[in-house]
Amino acid sequence: MLANRVPLYVDGEIVGAFGSVIFRDVNDWKKLSSHVRRTLEEIERNVHTGENTFNCISDLIGTSNSIRKIKETISLIAKTNLPVLIEGEIGTGKEMCAKIIHSLSELSEKPFININCSTIPKELVEIELFGKWDGTAIKNGRIAQADGGTLFIHEVNELPLTSQAKLLKVIQDGIIQPVGTDDEVSVNTRVLLSSNVSLIELVKAKLFREDLFYRIQSITLQLPPLRERIEDLPVLIDTFVNKFSTEAGRRKIKIHRKAYWALQNYDWPGNIRELQNVIQAIVHLVDGEQITEDILPYHIRRRQSNYNRSSGTxxxxxxxxxxxxxxxxxxxxxxxxxxxxxxxxxxxxxxxxxxxxxx
The missing domain is CATH 1.10.10 (Arc Repressor Mutant, subunit A)
Incomplete structure (x- = not known):
């Protein structure tokens, strides 16, 4: 396109401008207009919901082999309609992976609805998922709300066995049965699921349905804990320091090498979430332009090195x-x-x- 701007003068002063854009083809204008309109609508939704749904593959920070493999897998399966199981410890970024898959899919402009099975009482989780007949009408659950889009089920390992059977029907046949009625409702919802424990172990213990497991496990993302991809720590630390420094309106803060050493030699049992929270706190606590060792939480400063090696001569x-x-x-x-x-x-x-x- 060719863009041109002509200043508007009143009494010798510029009070505005007239802008014109010439497109080579009217179809180009239609595509751009449609894209701008959708983007503005998405921004408006984000302003009201407080959520940022523009997630991209670069949000997965790191260059370790495990992270590169996860990025490659997401790029391959995002545009399919297949269910995806995301396994990993708490704080490893399972929800971010689900949002990236949705953003890269053909459903990116459709709803992204999530539900956390670990935070809802077991007697209510089925109503939240499948909806309920209240005597006059069906109150939609999360699956119906995600119709045409993506449903992300956090910690599916906490889902009761009775609800697992109904979820299998949704994934296989696209049918939900709300609580309180025998009526069935058709839905077209892509299902993404996460678990903070190995589902195969739950299957062996008869705590998770075998048929549901084998339906959802064909595409599984195994997110490694932070301690197993320690080579990604420097870029993660720098990214979070820069992010929270900017949000706090501060100049870029440097990290003293002793503080860096302590951060890199900590196990991070809370994974990315713990690292992010610690960096956010110390950026606000630091007095000056350098993070020193004494600002770090005590349990990180202790430097409990682990020299264990379980095999070898x-x-x-x-x-x-x-x-x-x-x-x-x-x-x-x-x-x-x-x-x-x-x-x-x-x-x-x-x-x-x-x-x-x-x-």
Whole structure:
């Protein structure tokens, strides 16, 4: 397109402008107009709901092999209508993956409805999912609300067995049966599900229906805990520091190397969610432009290093521990003479070990 703007003058002062846009083809204008209208409608919905539904694959931060594989899988299956099971510990980003799948699908302009089975009493979860006949009309549940779009069921492992049977019918036949009636309602809803425990173990324990499991497990995303993709920590830390610094209206805050070392040597049992919450808190607590070790929560500052190795010969285990100790010293102290003195070895021996462990 060709865009042109002509200033409008009144008494020698610019009071506005006239803008014109020339398209090569009227179809181009129609496409752009339709896209702008849909985008504005989506923004308006987000303003009222407080949710950002514009999720993209780059929101999955990290370059580890596990994250790259998850990104590739999402790109392949997003445009299908197949159910997807997302397994991972609490705080690993299961809901974000579901939103990305929805945003990349053909249903991106349709509703994205979610329900968390762990936060709803078991006697009410069936009504919330399938709806209820109140004597005069059917009150729609979450599945009906997601008709034409996507339903994301958090922690499906908490769903009662009786409800699992009805959910299987939805996924297989596109039919729901509201509570309180024998009538069936047809729906066209894509179902995404998450679990914070291994469903196959629940199947073995007879706590999850085998037929439902095998219907939903053909496409499974296994989200690793943060401790198993520790190489992604630096970019995650930097991303969250920049994000929360901007939101707080502050200049970019730097992290002292000792604070960085403590953050990287913590296990993060709460995963991405815990990391995000900790970074958000310390950005608001820091006085100045650098995050120092003393600002970190006490349980992170303790630096409880884990040198455990469950297999290998004694020599291999000792080498592993020695390499880990050297790595931690090098991350905190750059002066090799000081490190050698603290470890009680000569500087030449230290350099030999650094070379041995490729540090």
């Amino acid at each position: 004694l020599e291999e285990i000792l080498d592993h521990v020695e390499g880990q100790v050297l790595k931690e010293y090098l991350e905190v102290e750059k002066d090799k003479c000081i490190i050698a003195e603290k470890l009680g070895i000569s500087r030449s021996t230290l350099y030999e070990k650094i070379k041995k462990y490729n540090l």
